[in-house]
Amino acid sequence: MILLEKKCLSNGIELYIHHLENIRSATIAFNVGVGSVYEPDEISGISHFIEHLSFRGTKNYTMKELKRVVEEVGGLLNAWTDKENTVYYAKVPSSTLFDAFNALKEVVFYPIFKTEDLKLERNIIFQEYLSNKEDPMSNLFELMYTKGLNGPHAKPVIGREETIKSINLKDIKIFHEEYYVPYNVKVIIVGYIEDEVLEKVVDELEKIDGNSMKTLKHRSIVNTGLIEGKVMENTKQVHFLYVTEGFSLEQEDRYPAIVLNTILSSGMSSYFFEEIREKEGLVYDIFSTNLSQKDWGIFNIYAAVSIENVERFQNQMINVVRKFELSDELFNYGLRRIIGKLELSTESTSTVTNLIIEYLSNDIKPELPEEIIEKIKNVERSDVERVFKKLFSRKWSLFYVSPEEIKNITFKGEFI
Incomplete structure (x- = not known):
């Protein structure tokens, strides 16, 4: 049976590799241990805000470059925020795996947060919020979470109207600095992975610094x-x-x-x-x-x-x-x-x-x-x-x- 390989790096990042030899694609994901469960009420929805903002540009990539490095080779680039985790994700041909990894690494650890980008994403997220308010299924499951659960999982991932309008750049930077750290991140690669590419991935991950904070799982x-x-x-x-x-x-x-x-x-x-x-x-x-x-x-x-x-x-x-x-x-x-x-x-x-x-x-x-x-x-x-x-x-x-x-x-x- 093909097993899942796990590497625990010196800085706390956990790397999981599942080798599949008979295909020529790979999926890579950065799983960050933060979501709405961990948010104070006054900044409800900030994890989702960061997920959006992080694609606006990083230390070494413009917003357009981040998207192009994956999409111009036919790949899929995506991200989502949930109750206890935020995922940054790409599926690409194996020959471009390292390029996609490098882009996602930048999105997760080295985003540049700007006032003008915050203004734009605030408008986009508010439109998403309004769309959810008009959707029966979204309202039904929101009703289930808010009324049907007693505990932190009742908190909405997208936040509330007042927090969407009030979260500021300082909030974003402080929250990102606290939770987007090596010990709180797990990296998954599934597909065809060449040995030399895997070595380069490990070397790049080992360079990342940060504190040893890690979130604990909650129950509702x-x-x-x-x-x-x-x-x-x-x-x-x-x-x-x-x-x-x-x-x-x-x-x-x-x-x-x-x-x-x-x-x-x-x-x-x-x-x-x-x-x-x-x-x-x-x-x-x-x-x-x-x-x-x-x-x-x-x-x-x-x-x-x-x-x-x-x-x-x-x-x-x-x-x-x-x-x-x-x-x-x-x-x-x-x-x-x-x-x-x-x-x-x-x-x-x-x-x-x-x-x-x-x-x-x-x-x-x-x-x-x-x-x-x-x-x-x-x-x-x-x-x-x-x-x-x-x-x-x-x-x-x-x-x-x-x-x-x-x-x-x-x-x-x-x-x-």
Whole structure:
């Protein structure tokens, strides 16, 4: 089995390398251990601000040069901010790997923050904020995080309107200096990597100085038994999100939970899709997700329905959960589908990189797709049945976004 190589550098940076010999591309990511969880309320959204501003220019690159070094060779350049991490990311032909690495290294450690750039990005981020406010899905998940969680993960990644308008250059520089340090950064490279290129990468990373600060992972509590809604007149459907406590990255139950989630909502042959869409015609899409953190998780079920079908949909959701029986056909579908999807993921450097980031963002030793497949193969039908019973015997919350007030909410926080 191809393993993940780890190098701990003298300055605290952790470098993870996954060699894939039969391809000619590589993905590189800098995972910085900072996000909205670590932000004081008065500068909420500053991690996202820094992610934007860092591409405006660095010590050795202009903004245009940073983009061109990756994009002119057909590569993909991206970044995102989450609750506990910020990721800077590029996928390029292996022959240009070092150039892409060098550009990302500059973006992460050596950005130049200017007043005029802050003004421009403030306007851009505010437009992004307004777009989110008009989007039903964004509002639904914001409702889940703010009402459904008790803890630091309730903080919005993008910040609040007042903080977007008030964060200043001094705030940016102080926050970057505190959190963008070697001990708080993990670098991941997946793909075809020549030995001499890897040596150059290590040499460059070793040159980076900084303090030994490293963020610790936080936990939030999932609030259950809540019914919370929001009216958005511009939406044409009612967007529902059922939420309960999920399975963490440290729990062995998460492997049968992965199989169960596949059975319930992955693909057109999945249980919810057939029962709610194909047989009843109540939805266009329905899916479930287990959002796993280090030692806690959130399990949710999403669907959107027309206003006139709200009561029928709620009743049908309870009915299909209560009548669920794990047949051999369903169990084999879930098992074979998730194994197949994991096997296909091994051919994508970006997918494998994102998987590694999920673990490293939670300070957990990463599992590669091949390792997860071996764990999945050991899942028994009885394991999935046990996890289903555990999950749906719990208290749930229901969040919704609707074009008008809903008076016929029949869900009482329990499926079974």
